[in-house]
Amino acid sequence: MVTLLERYQGCLIGGAIGDALGWPVEFLRLDEIKQKYGPQGITQLEKGRSNLVEITDDTQMTIFTVEGLLRAENRGRNKGIVHIPEVVYRSYLRWLNTQGVNSDVEKDGWIYSIEGLHTRRAPGNTCLDALMSGKMGTMERPINNSKGCGGVMRTAPIGLLYKKEQAFKLGCESAAITHGHPSGYLSAGALSYVIAAIVAGEDLDTAVEQALEECVMYPSSEECSQLIKKAVALTNSDISDLQAIGSLGEGWVGEEALAISIYCALKYQNDFQKAVITAVNHNGDSDSTGAITGNILGAYLGLKGMPENWVKEVELSEELTQLAHDLVKIYEDTEKWHQKYPGR
Template identity: 30%
Template sequence: MNSSKDTLLSRFEGCMVGLAVGDALGAVVEGMSSAEIKRRYGRITEMLGSGWHGLPPGGYTDDTAMMLCIARSIVEKGRFEPRDVAIKFLGWFDAGPVGIGRTTWIALSAMKSGASWDEAGKIAHERLGGMSAGNGSIMRCAPIGLLDFRHRERLVKDSIDSSRITHWDDQACWGAVALNMAIAEILRGERGNLLSTIRDRIEQPEVSRALDEVSRLNPRELEPSAYVLDTLKAALWCFLTTTSFENAVVTAVNLGGDTDTVGAVCGALAGASYGIQAVPCRWLEPLQDRDEILGLARGIYELAVV
C-alpha cells in the first residue's frame, strides 16, 4: 500500500474512532452546562466514565452504537441498505439501548409494531407534531460519508435515507447530508473552503443558513442542544477553530449541553482530518469495542477505495 492510501486509511479509522471517542468523553457530562462542568471537573480531558449513564471509562452511548449498526451493515452488504440498517437498529433496541432519544424510540417502536423502515420515521414525525429535527441521525451517519466520499449523488441519497429511518424532518435529513459532505471534502483534502463548498450543495434553506453562520459565531453564541442544526454548528465550529484532534474534541465536550453528540460529530470531522495517529493513546486504549470499530473502518475503506 502506498503512503497516500496509508494516509486515507488512517483518516477512515480516525473518523470512526473519533466519533466514538467524542461520544465516550462527552457522555459523563451530558446535560450539564459549561459552567457546571467547570465547577465539577475543571475541564474534561480524560475518559472519566460514570455520569447519568453510569458508563465505565471509554464506554459509549447510542451515538456510537447506532453508528456501528450502520457500519456493520455496510461491511456485510457491501453498500448502504436502509432496510438492513433498520433491522440492526431493532436488534440494538431490543438489547436495551443506552441513551436512546425519544424520536428514535418512537420510530423503532413503530417498526416493532409492523411499520416498514421508510414509514417509521414519518410516523414518529407525525406523533411528535412535526418535531423530528433532533440530532439522532447526524450523530450516527459518518460511515456513509466514508463509503460515498467519491459519489456525491449517492452520498445525498444514502444520507437522507439513513435519517428517515427515525428522523423524517428535512433539517435532520440535510443535516446528515451536510456532515457527510464535510467528511467527504475533508478526505479529499478540501478543508480551506469547507463551509462554502458544502453550503452551495445543500438544498434545504435552514441547513444552508446554519452553515453560513458557523464562521461568524463566537463561543458565547454556540447552543450545543439536541437540535440538529445546533449540533452541526457547534461541531463544525470546534473543528474549524482548533488545530488538533485533541483540542477539537476537548473544546466540543466542554461546551455543555448535548456533549456526547457534539463530541461525537466533532470527533468524526477531526478524525477524518487528522487521522487515527492523532487520537491520544489514553483515549484510544479504554475505548469500548475499539478493535471492532477499527476493523469496520478498514472494511468500509476497502469498499470505498481499494
C-alpha cells in the same frame, strides 16, 4: 499523507472519543460542568460505572450504520439489487434489540454478537419510538416531525463509503428512517458529504463549503444551511468559543449539533484534542457534538492525529478498528465475510 485506513479509523474512533468525553456531562449545564471538573471543564476521558471509558447510543448506532452499509454491499453484489436505506433500517432494528426491545429482524452477523453493544446508554426517545413503530420513515413519507440530533450523530460512516453527492442523499435517507423534519435529515446529509469530501482529499474548509452548496439544493434547507453559514462565519470572529457555541444553540437538534461541530472542527482543525474538548463543554448535548466533531476531525487528521492513550482507552476501540479495516475492503467473497455481514 494520511492513508485511507487512517482516515477511516480516525473517523470511527474519533467519533467514539468525542462521544465518550461528552457522555459524563451530557445532561449538565456549563456551570455544573465547571463546578465538577474545574474552570476548563472536562478535559480527560473518564471511566463510568462499568470501569470503561463508555461510548453512548451515538457510537452504538454509528456502528450499526456501518453494519447496514456493508450488508447492503454484500447483498447488492450477490443478488444484483439492493435498497441501501432498507438494509440500514434493519440494522437499526438490530440496535433496537440490543436496547432490550424485541423486533422482528435477523439477529445474525458479528456486530450483534458484540457484548458491549447490549447496554443502554441514554438512547434517544425519537429513535426508540420510530423504530418501535414498525414503520420505516422516508423523506417523502416522514414518520414524524422530529429534527433531534439522533439522525446526524450516526451517519458519518456513509461518507467513508460513498462519493459526495451520493453520500449526501444516502445520509438524508438514513436519518429520515427515524427523523422526519428536514433539518433532522439534511444535517445528516451534510455531515456525510463533509466526510466524503475529506476522504476525496478536500481540505476541511472546502469540504464544508461544498456540503453547504449541496444542502441548499434540497427543499426546506434554509434552517440547516443558514446555521452552517453562521458557524463558518463565527470561526473568523473574535468572540469566545462559549459565546459562539451559545449563539449556535445547544445541539439537541440536528442543525445545531452539526453547526456546533463544524465550528469546533474548523476553529481547531489541527488540534483534535482542543476541538473535542471545546465541543463538549457547553450547556447542551455534549456527547453528540463531541461525537460529530470527532468524526470530522478524526477523518481529517487520521488516527495518528489523535492522542494515542485516548485511542487505546475508549470502549470498543478494537472493534471500531476492525470495522475501519472492513470498510476499506468493502467486500470479500468468502464464507467468513458472508457470516460477518449477511446480505439480507
